Amino acid sequence: MEPAAGGMRPGLAAALAVVGFGALAICGLGVLSLVSGSDVIAVRGLTPIPGAAAFAAAVIGLAATLAATLRRPHPSYAIAAVAAVVTLLAHLSTLGVAAVVVGVDPARALAAIGAFAVSWFAVVLGGSAAVAGWTAVALVRTRARPPHWGWEDDEDH
Numbered sequence: 001m002e003p004a005a006g007g008m009r010p011g012l013a014a015a016l017a018v019v020g021f022g023a024l025a026i027c028g029l030g031v032l033s034l035v036s037g038s039d040v041i042a043v044r045g046l047t048p049i050p051g052a053a054a055f056a057a058a059v060i061g062l063a064a065t066l067a068a069t070l071r072r073p074h075p076s077y078a079i080a081a082v083a084a085v086v087t088l089l090a091h092l093s094t095l096g097v098a099a100v101v102v103g104v105d106p107a108r109a110l111a112a113i114g115a116f117a118v119s120w121f122a123v124v125l126g127g128s129a130a131v132a133g134w135t136a137v138a139l140v141r142t143r144a145r146p147p148h149w150g151w152e153d154d155e156d157h
Contacts, residue, residue: 010070013139018063021087021132025055028124040121041095043112045105050098050112054091061090062129066136075137083133084126091125092117 007013029040041051065086069079092113099109116122 007141007143008139010075010136010140011067013136014063014066014070016139017066017132017136018059020135021062021128022059024131025058025125025128028128029121032120032124036120041112041116043099043104043108043115045108046099046112047102047104049102050095050104050109053098054095057094058087058091058125058129062087062132066133070136070140075140077134077137079137080130080133084130087129088117088122088126 008016033040041054062083065083066079069075069082095116096109096113099112100106104112
């Protein structure tokens with residue numbers, strides 16, 4: 001796992017991007033819920049467990065996508081779109097499965113999937129994943145260094 005062209009190591013870039021995704025998605029979903037006055041998953045009778053499981057699956061899906069794609073010699077920024085799609089699919093599929101596992105009627109589980117898929121919450125989740133994917137690629141591809149000022153040199157004048 002060597003850095004591509006002098007950038008950050010892919011594993012570290014993926015880890016930072018996943019943590020950033022979690023923070024951005026939780027903040028975005030919370031603010032959107034507050035502003036819109038609606039629940040993230042607004043299906044009556046659904047416990048919080050399917051939502052938490054779905055978010056965990058989204059995080060795992062993003063981490064797996066970045067771990068698999070960032071190791072290429074020169075990763076493409078198109079990974080951001082792939083990361084968004086995989087993250088949304090992981091979230092939606094796990095939401096439905098977890099809802100049925102906790103005893104919710106399959107029709108309500110399907111309603112939860114459909115309602116989330118066509119909501120602004122899905123846009124926030126997918127957008128957060130795309131930002132995280134783009135950031136991870138940028139960290140791997142660029143040779144950024146911390147700023148260095150002239151007076152920081154150890155030379156005595």
